[in-house]
Amino acid sequence: GENVEQHPSTLSVQEGDSAVIKCTYSDSASNYFPWYKQELGKRPQLIIDIRSNVGEKKDQRIAVTLNKTAKHFSLHITETQPEDSAVYFCAASINNAGNMLTFGGGTRLMVKP
C-alpha cells in the first residue's frame, strides 16, 4: 500500500520567515495530494491540494509543489504569522479511491513572534 513520509516532524521559524515541509510517497499511482492544518484540539482542515497534472499551485501565502518523477511534494508558507502555528499533515491518494487518504506523520510548526 501507499506510504507517505513527512519531514521535519517539528519546525520552528521566526515570524515573517518562510517554512517548508516535505513529503515523499511510494505509490506511483497516487495522483491527489492534499495538505491539512490541524490546530490544537481541533479537526484537520484542508488548506491546499494538488493533482498530478500540475506541478505547482498557489493560494496567497501558501504554495504546494509536486515532483512526480521523484515522488515528492512540498508545502511552502511565506511570511509566516503566529496563527500559522499548528500541525500540518500531507496526504496522498489515488484519485479513483476518493478521499481514502494516506497521511504523513505530521509537522508541528511553531511561529515565534
Add this chain to the structure above:
Amino acid sequence: DSGVTQTPKHLITATGQRVTLRCSPRSGDLSVYWYQQSLDQGLQFLIQYYNGEERAKGNILERFSAQQFPDLHSELNLSSLELGDSALYFCASSVESKSGTSGVVGELFFGEGSRLTVL
C-alpha cells in the same frame, strides 16, 4: 463549523466494553469516512461508506464495524475495547461521484472528532 456532526465528543470506558460513535455528514454529501488519530499511529483511514454501502476498507480491526443508514448518518462500533484503542476518531464527508472513477472528488470535511479513552 464543517457541517459534519459527531457525538459524543468525549467517551471514557473500560477495557472489554463496546461503544458506538455517531456521525452526521454535511447536507448533500453521500460519502462518509472514518479516520483514527492516535499518538503512535497518526491519522489512519478506517473505512468509507457511500450512500449506504461500504466502498473501501483501510486499517480497521475486526473488532470494529461501521454502517451508514438510509438518512446517511453513520455509526462506528468498537467492541472488546483495549487500552490501545484510545484515540480521537474522526468522521469526514465529501461530495463524490457514484463510481468514484470519474475523478470527481470533493474536499474532505472533518467533524470535531470523538475522543475515546479506554481505562
